[in-house]
Amino acid sequence: MLLGPNLNGKLLMIFFPFQQLQIKTCGGQGLAFGGDVSKEEDVESMIKTAVNAWGTVDILINNAGITRDGLLMRMKTSQWQEVIDLNLTGVYHCTQAAAKIMMKKKKGRIINIASVVGLTGNIGQANYNAAKAGVIGLTKTVAKEYASRNVNVSFQSCQSILIIRHCTRCSK
Secondary structure: OOEEEOOOOOEEEOOOHHHHHHHHHOOOOOOOOOEOOOOHHHHHHHHHHHHHHHOOOOEEEEOOOOOOOEOHHHOOHHHHHHHHHHHHHHHHHHHHHHHHHHHHHOOEEEEEEOOOHHHHOOOOEHHHHHHHHHHHHHHHHHHHHHHHHOEEEEEEOOOOOOOOOOOOOOOO
């Protein structure tokens, strides 16, 4: 199961609907699920949908994210909270929900998408920087908590990530 944002920062499984069609064309299965990862009930519903369709969750990629840039002195509390809720609390909700399944079967992989600005900072992005630094700290802690249950938790911190799965039928 791969998770990622749509254009509004909301959550879809298998990234975008057009990719769902590509996956089906290659003989795979994909689900599209609209929801908001900052809302625990949406995440629980999403995980339940995946488990009902596929029986389990093997891999979680926390990739949903938004920006609401502005200098801290001018930033509205709503701008701060919206970014923290989606970019950090969303990772918490998804990780917690998927890990329950992974811990029971003693196997799983969670990849959290962070950002280099979570380590270095960036002018006008205090909310985003705080959220991504939080993702890095959360990932390090959760990795230690879940290691004994064979659930690998890591983060990727890069400017852009492209995930390509080779499909011989689709590469022609």
